[in-house]
Amino acid sequence: SQQxxxxxxxxxxxxxxxxxxxxSYKTSINNLQWYRQNSGRxxxxxxxxxxxxxxxxxxxxRVTLDTSKKSSSLLITASRAADTASYFCATGSTTGTxxxxxxxxxxxxxxx
Amino acid sequence: xxxxxxTPKHLVMGMTNKKSLKCEQHxxxxxxxxxxxxxKKPPELMFVYSYEKLSINESVPSRFSPECxxxxxxxxHLHALQPEDSALYLCASSHPGLAGxxxxxxxxxxxxxxxxxx
Numbered sequence: 631s632q633q634x635x636x637x638x639x640x641x642x643x644x645x646x647x648x649x650x651x652x653x654s655y656k657t658s659i660n661n662l663q664w665y666r667q668n669s670g671r672x673x674x675x676x677x678x679x680x681x682x683x684x685x686x687x688x689x690x691x692r693v694t695l696d697t698s699k700k701s702s703s704l705l706i707t708a709s710r711a712a713d714t715a716s717y718f719c720a721t722g723s724t725t726g727t728x729x730x731x732x733x734x735x736x737x738x739x740x741x742x
Numbered sequence: 743x744x745x746x747x748x749t750p751k752h753l754v755m756g757m758t759n760k761k762s763l764k765c766e767q768h769x770x771x772x773x774x775x776x777x778x779x780x781x782k783k784p785p786e787l788m789f790v791y792s793y794e795k796l797s798i799n800e801s802v803p804s805r806f807s808p809e810c811x812x813x814x815x816x817x818x819h820l821h822a823l824q825p826e827d828s829a830l831y832l833c834a835s836s837h838p839g840l841a842g843x844x845x846x847x848x849x850x851x852x853x854x855x856x857x858x859x860x
Contacts, residue, residue: 670856672851675851728797729787730787732784737782
């Protein structure tokens with residue numbers, strides 16, 4: 631399977647705590663993106679990190695990328711109940727195809 | 743306008759019915775996608791259109807037939823579906839980037855159509 635793996639599969643934390651989720655992938659990539667999906671709805675793009683970047687921040691989000699280990703992590707700081715959702719990484723190929731491969735996802739539950 | 747719209751929101755159909763899902767965006771994106779998503783699973787790519795031409799078909803059964811009538815619209819025609827085709831169908835769009843170049847850009851997703859096949 632070309633699909634990336636994410637861990638943990640599920641994560642439950644208290645409001646105010648930090649949440650970290652990890653993504654591993656198998657092929658060479660041009661970029662890696664993180665998306666959020668609230669239950670049964672469309673995906674929302676959170677952040678894109680290119681293969682020549684190592685770290686990126688956006689508000690309470692911090693993403694790291696280690697291309698040598700083919701892995702990325704998403705850190706959400708000071709979590710809120712509204713952060714409860716599923717989080718997916720998606721990798722964009724180095725080839726000319728418009729094909730994104732999504733990881734298996736992490737289901738995050740933030741308890742108020 | 744940074745929105746991708748999908749209609750209908752919900753669809754229930756029998757195995758002998760013919761129906762269509764519709765997707766529309768007005769962001770000037772020239773790459774449009776159909777994904778299928780089962781519960782608690784990641785989206786699975788079905789089709790990609792680039793500049794209104796089908797560029798990727800992920801070995802999808804012929805009972806699913808995509809159509810891109812213009813740069814803003816994407817349809818998915820359904821015929822003789824099976825109960826296992828019940829899923830959330832997501833449409834997305836993005837800037838395709840340079841022709842022949844790598845994928846560079848974020849995708850914008852619609853809210854999806856929840857399909858139930860009886």
